[in-house]
Amino acid sequence: MVAVFAVAGCGGGDGDGGSSTTDWANGVCEAISAWGDSVTKTGEELRSGATKADDLRDAVDDIQKATETFVDDLRKLGKPDTEAGEKVQESLEQLADNVDENVSKMQDAVKDVEGVNGLVAAATAVSTTLSTMGQQLSSTFAELEQADVEGELDQAFRDADACDELRSEGS
Amino acid sequence: MKRFHSATWWMAILFAGGSACFVVASLPGFVQFAGSQVVGVVYFVGSLQFTAAAAIRWLQTIRRFGVDWWSSAIQFAGTLFFNRNTYDAMQEGLDANAYDRLVWTPDVLGSICFLVSSYLAYAQVTGGFVRRPRRGRESAIATLTLGGSVAFGIAAIASYWVPTSGSVLDLAAANGFTALGGLCFLAGALLLLPRSEGSSESGDALPQQAL
Numbered sequence: 001m002v003a004v005f006a007v008a009g010c011g012g013g014d015g016d017g018g019s020s021t022t023d024w025a026n027g028v029c030e031a032i033s034a035w036g037d038s039v040t041k042t043g044e045e046l047r048s049g050a051t052k053a054d055d056l057r058d059a060v061d062d063i064q065k066a067t068e069t070f071v072d073d074l075r076k077l078g079k080p081d082t083e084a085g086e087k088v089q090e091s092l093e094q095l096a097d098n099v100d101e102n103v104s105k106m107q108d109a110v111k112d113v114e115g116v117n118g119l120v121a122a123a124t125a126v127s128t129t130l131s132t133m134g135q136q137l138s139s140t141f142a143e144l145e146q147a148d149v150e151g152e153l154d155q156a157f158r159d160a161d162a163c164d165e166l167r168s169e170g171s
Numbered sequence: 172m173k174r175f176h177s178a179t180w181w182m183a184i185l186f187a188g189g190s191a192c193f194v195v196a197s198l199p200g201f202v203q204f205a206g207s208q209v210v211g212v213v214y215f216v217g218s219l220q221f222t223a224a225a226a227i228r229w230l231q232t233i234r235r236f237g238v239d240w241w242s243s244a245i246q247f248a249g250t251l252f253f254n255r256n257t258y259d260a261m262q263e264g265l266d267a268n269a270y271d272r273l274v275w276t277p278d279v280l281g282s283i284c285f286l287v288s289s290y291l292a293y294a295q296v297t298g299g300f301v302r303r304p305r306r307g308r309e310s311a312i313a314t315l316t317l318g319g320s321v322a323f324g325i326a327a328i329a330s331y332w333v334p335t336s337g338s339v340l341d342l343a344a345a346n347g348f349t350a351l352g353g354l355c356f357l358a359g360a361l362l363l364l365p366r367s368e369g370s371s372e373s374g375d376a377l378p379q380q381a382l
Contacts, residue, residue, distance in 0.1 A: 046337030052266045108203065117214075117260035118207025120270045120332055120339055127338035 021152060024080040025160035028092075031073035032137075033166055038066035039130060046127050053113045056123055060106045067103045071096040080156070084147035091147070095140040102129045102136075178227050179363065185224035186360035190319075192217025193353035197346040211261035217353075218257040222250040224360075242291035249284025252277040270332045282327040285320040293317045312359045319355030322348045 042059040045051050051059070074096045079089035109125035112118075148154055157163050176184075195201060196213040205213075229243040256277035265273070296313040297304055304310040326348035329341040339345060 043337065046267075047335060051337075052264065055266075112206040112208070114206065114208035115211045115261040115263060116265040116267070116270045116274055117211055118202070119265070120267055120274075121202065121207065121342060123267055124338035124342045127336065128342075 020081045021156040022159045024077055025153065025156035026162040027073065027077045029157070029160055029162035029166050031070050031077075033162065035066050035070035036166075038062050039133070042126070043130055046123055051119070051123060053110075053119050053122075056113065056119065056126065057110045060103075060110045060126060064103050064107060067099055071100055080153065082148070082152040082156075083150050084153075087147040088144055088153065091140050091143045095136060098136045099133055102133050105129050177365065178231060180365055182224045182227040182231075183360045183363040185220045185227070186363070187357055189217040189220035189224060190353045190355075190357035190360055192220065194350050194357060197349040197353065199346065208261070211257070215254075215257040215261060218250065218253040222247070222254055225250045238291050238295045242288045242295070245284050245291070246288035249281040249288060252281030252284060256281060267332060267337075268334070275327070275331055278327045278330065282320070282324040286324050289313070289317040289320040308362055312362050315355045315359035315362070319352040319359065322352030322355060326352060 042063055045055065045059055074092050077092070079085035082088065106126050106129050109122045109129075113122045144153060192213050196210050196217065202210050225243065225247040229240075229247045232240045232243045256274050259273040259277070262273070293304070293313040293316070294302070296309050304314045326345045329339070329348065330345035331340045332338075333340055
């Protein structure tokens with residue numbers, strides 16, 4: 001997920017985003033970074049195979065809290081001060097809705113887990129949903145890249161300090 | 172006067188009941204509707220009915236040592252693996268690592284037993300290991316049972332827990348093929364039922380070796 005973002009942030013040409021757009025890009029990167037840590041942690045727990053039903057529920061609770069913050073942060077950011085600001089905001093709003101919906105699916109999957117069979121089915125549902133969320137994030141950034149004809153966002157992501165870490169993780 | 176059903180009637184009813192349980196438990200949305208604990212119980216009850224039915228079939232062949240005996244004995248062994256697998260699946264407090272050992276392995280072993288057993292039965296009914304099925308009720312039952320066993324085998328493979336991905340190989344396929352296998356067994360079991368109550372006396376002459 002992080003790699004996808006970094007790739008999206010590294011493409012394009014030289015734009016003139018301005019400081020407000022850089023702040024906006026900082027906000028996006030901070031939100032993704034915090035949310036990505038929580039999601040990655042859950043993914044690693046699932047892959048360890050030592051997950052019990054309560055661990056899985058706790059992990060999904062953590063994702064739910066992180067997602068709530070992520071969605072709030074994205075919505076608070078508003079639109080960037082760029083040519084394609086409106087379109088970018090729409091894409092991020094859509095991402096927030098999708099992520100919200102997927103977290104609800106995960107919560108439903110782990111709600112009444114009983115027995116190892118139920119645990120494995122729930123873990124599979126969570127794993128599949130996490131993968132779907134990754135694809136949604138990836139396609140959102142593909143949309144942003146397409147919308148950013150002037151390269152303003154690309155420049156802002158390059159200038160934003162909070163994006164440095166994501167870029168290094170993704171490279 | 173009290174009437175007693177034939178052993179074949181009981182065998183058919185128990186196979187039908189067990190199959191119905193497997194179909195219902197693997198239906199999409201049932202786990203959301205009933206919860207995974209109920210699903211586990213339905214599978215286990217279904218497997219017990221399979222075991223009872225297979226035991227009846229084996230007892231019917233006990234004095235006729237041959238392909239039919241082997242087929243029924245292997246099927247009976249397969250149902251015991253399914254008992255183990257469905258019982259372990261209900262256990263609490265286990266982590267996902269325990270699933271492949273306690274649930275998946277007996278599932279695969281049970282499926283292999285069902286495949287071998289139904290193939291032996293199919294070969295016996297069709298008159299050869301690679302013969303095409305003949306027309307008739309007996310062949311239909313043998314073909315349905317073999318089809319059901321193949322579906323159960325695919326479901327077992329699809330339900331392997333892949334530790335590196337943190338998920339089952341293909342959960343939808345696992346459930347879909349379990350339901351399909353259950354439907355095949357259900358249809359075969361219903362075909363095995365004597366046509367009418369009056370025929371229950373001669374029920375043992377029905378093609379139970381096809382199962």
